[in-house]
Amino acid sequence: MTTPETSSATHPAFISVENLSKRFGDKLALDDVSLHLPKGETMAIIGPSAAGKSVLMKCLVGIYGADAGKILLDGDDVSQTNAPKRAAWAERIGMLFQQNALFDSLKVWENICFRQIETGTLSRKEARERALDLLGLVGLASESADLTPSDLSGGMQKRVGVARAISTDPAILLLDNPTAGLDPVLSNHIERMIGKIAEQRGTTVISITNDMHIARTRYQNLMMMHDGKVYWAGKTKDIDDVHNAHLTQMLNGSSQGPITMRTGKREDHVYS
Numbered sequence: 537m538t539t540p541e542t543s544s545a546t547h548p549a550f551i552s553v554e555n556l557s558k559r560f561g562d563k564l565a566l567d568d569v570s571l572h573l574p575k576g577e578t579m580a581i582i583g584p585s586a587a588g589k590s591v592l593m594k595c596l597v598g599i600y601g602a603d604a605g606k607i608l609l610d611g612d613d614v615s616q617t618n619a620p621k622r623a624a625w626a627e628r629i630g631m632l633f634q635q636n637a638l639f640d641s642l643k644v645w646e647n648i649c650f651r652q653i654e655t656g657t658l659s660r661k662e663a664r665e666r667a668l669d670l671l672g673l674v675g676l677a678s679e680s681a682d683l684t685p686s687d688l689s690g691g692m693q694k695r696v697g698v699a700r701a702i703s704t705d706p707a708i709l710l711l712d713n714p715t716a717g718l719d720p721v722l723s724n725h726i727e728r729m730i731g732k733i734a735e736q737r738g739t740t741v742i743s744i745t746n747d748m749h750i751a752r753t754r755y756q757n758l759m760m761m762h763d764g765k766v767y768w769a770g771k772t773k774d775i776d777d778v779h780n781a782h783l784t785q786m787l788n789g790s791s792q793g794p795i796t797m798r799t800g801k802r803e804d805h806v807y808s
């Protein structure tokens with residue numbers, strides 16, 4: 537397994553996951569997972585179904601606590617859901633859930649600034665103005681503001697989800713499959729938009745994707761997971777042809793790699 541230490545060797549890690557494990561009954565969803573991501577960098581997490589990608593993200597956002605290992609955000613230990621710094625970090629993390637988690641009973645603008653309306657940090661008037669700005673940022677017309685999510689296409693809903701995730705100007709943006717179910721043209725458009733937002737705002741982004749091409753072209757760092765473990769991680773530019781072919785095959789479910797991994801034997805030269 538290649539580890540992502542390459543990223544942290546020159547820059548201190550802003551997001552640091554150390555030997556994280558998470559179990560649900562008999563299922564070890566995360567098995568000794570480590571990742572290190574410097575501030576302002578982007579990372580794609582890729583891997584087949586049930587690899588543990590969403591569970592890792594839910595641990596990062598604070599939905600699940602760790603069974604073992606640590607999560608450090610800018611040095612703050614938030615491994616447990618009741619960690620002293622957890623609540624403060626919740627304010628600094630924006631998340632797009634796989635199913636968007638938009639409320640159909642609310643208008644689009646209310647969905648985008650839901651958190652600010654709920655907490656009273658913005659008046660309804662201010663929240664609407666902020667939502668309109670964010671709609672522009674994600675490339676949606678202001679007329680969308682008064683529609684409900686069910687009036688929107690899948691791609692538009694994703695954009696609204698991204699607008700909500702960035703509405704608090706988070707330090708960390710976590711995206712669970714921002715382009716799932718979208719055609720390649722729209723996927724590219726949304727990924728370009730995410731990249732631009734990260735660059736302009738200095739946001740540290742971790743995004744789950746099922747698309748190796750998007751992962752390789754749009755993200756600075758890449759982590760491949762399988763069966764709860766990190767299979768390969770490092771700078772995207774450092775992936776060689778052998779790893780790339782292996783990762784792509786693995787994603788398509790046709791590689792021997794995961795089987796080798798499951799036995800725990802490093803008999804395949806892909807593991808380094």
Ligand SMILES: Nc1ncnc2c1ncn2[C@@H]1O[C@H](COP(=O)(O)OP(=O)(O)OP(=O)(O)O)[C@@H](O)[C@H]1O
Nearest residue numbers: 560563564565583584585586587588589590591592
């Ligand atoms: N709350 C839970 N209770 C029990 N098992 C869970 C729970 N959440 C996740 N799991 C299990 O943990 C494993 C990893 O799930 P996870 O959702 O992280 O997969 P994933 O890599 O995101 O897959 P997909 O790409 O299909 O969404 C799966 O076997 C899943 O069934």
